Amino acid sequence: MESMGKKKPRPRRSFTPEFKAEIVELCRRGDRSVGQIARDFDLTETAVRDWVKQAEVDAGERDGLTSSEREELAALRRENRRLREDVDILKRATAFFAQETR
Numbered sequence: 295m296e297s298m299g300k301k302k303p304r305p306r307r308s309f310t311p312e313f314k315a316e317i318v319e320l321c322r323r324g325d326r327s328v329g330q331i332a333r334d335f336d337l338t339e340t341a342v343r344d345w346v347k348q349a350e351v352d353a354g355e356r357d358g359l360t361s362s363e364r365e366e367l368a369a370l371r372r373e374n375r376r377l378r379e380d381v382d383i384l385k386r387a388t389a390f391f392a393q394e395t396r
Contacts, residue, residue, distance in 0.1 A: 304338070317342055318349040 320331050321342065328346070332339040350356040359367065 314345045315349070318346050321346050 317331060317335065317337070320326065321328050326334070328342050329339050331337075332342045347356065347358075348361060351358040352360050
């Protein structure tokens with residue numbers, strides 16, 4: 295009785311860019327609503343709306359970061375994190391060797 299009304303979380307799935315493009319094209323045609331397309335393909339409505347929004351950004355129809363800019367930003371953030379870790383390690387090593395020479 296406790297589980298009534300609770301849905302199990304859906305496992306995370308990944309989709310190809312081609313599949314996303316097909317879904318976006320179906321949404322743009324306008325013969326079915328976004329909600330109906332999401333139900334037909336067992337997708338979340340939020341995901342489909344996000345794909346449509348990102349396609350509009352990539353096409354220049356809406357302001358925001360394009361997909362390539364998002365990828366570049368993620369790569370730069372990863373590199374920045376790695377470099378900060380490297381600097382932290384060097385600071386610790388410097389402090390260690392400074393104590394050893396005393």
